[in-house]
Amino acid sequence: MNAFLRIHCQAYGNPRPRVAWSRDGYDVSRDPRFSVYPNGTLIIQRTLEQDMGSYLCMANNGVSNPTQRIVMLQLRESLWASIEQVEERKREGETLYLTCSGFGYPTPSITWEKNGLPLTSDQRIKIQGGSLRVINLALGDTGTYTCIVMNDEEKVEDTVSIQVTPFDLLPSTCVDSASKVKCSLIVAARLCGHTRYSRPCCESCQREKTRIMQRSSPILG
Structure with missing residues (x-):
């Protein structure tokens, strides 16, 4: 993920309380990626998937009973999709290779469409995730190919237009x-x-x- 994350826990009292953050009973400040500031802010450098979960913020001034709050951390990274540049003009009988890269969190799935209709593997078409191969191109393979990158929260896509010209040209x-x-x-x-x-x-x-x-x-x- 490699994101910079800030979680703030505001505490008031007299004397001024000290704020500590823990997770599963362990002081998070022991991890060099975690820093706890005097104002109660928890900074996480280079967030990772395993950082998700519940964190306990505890405020204690040594006079009153300690006060605590639980914060649930869920991570999300915006999706993006990109089809590698390809020669958009093909001739009958050639092979079309398309490669789509899709990233984000939660981890997305990658599917393909042609002219708005889903593509599936058959004798001429081979789909493996972000890779699409169409052998022995025909004139009917002319159209707009769309790579769809999607998870439960977001959907993005990239398109490329392919024109198949007659073999006798x-x-x-x-x-x-x-x-x-x-x-x-x-x-x-x-x-x-x-x-x-x-x-x-x-x-x-x-x-x-x-x-x-x-x-x-x-x-x-």
Whole structure:
């Protein structure tokens, strides 16, 4: 969490009472992250999840009976969601990789939507938390992809628009600028969905996409 937290416990009396803070019977000031000031304020540096719970504030001036109050500490950290930057224009047959980071407390869940409808894993779509992969892209995969980060208290999201263009719009001058060995490795590692790798191995990647599309096309008998 790493947050700075201040809890104040005001006590009055004559003589002026001394304020002490404890948790589960132990003086919290023994922890270097905890500091108790003369005015009764408890400061917690770099709050952690295990700091949640009940704290006892006790005021005692040595004359009157000690007075005490119990304070319940619950921690919360605002959520945020962010989809890593990606090439938003794809061609049929390519693979789409999206990665979403979501943080906050209580720990959130991450789900995906396309055009406002939930996405689930199937033969072409693979979802693992913040990772989304769509293989053998079709024109129907064009749309707005939304990463939803949510817990019981909050919901945030980030979106990216993906456009899938027809396969036959590939440039006619599509040749490999990298070595055959390198392009073979890129194809074998299924990296043609990344522009960084497909550009220097355009011809090899195009040939692989054609093979995939032909293999996935229905055969009429």
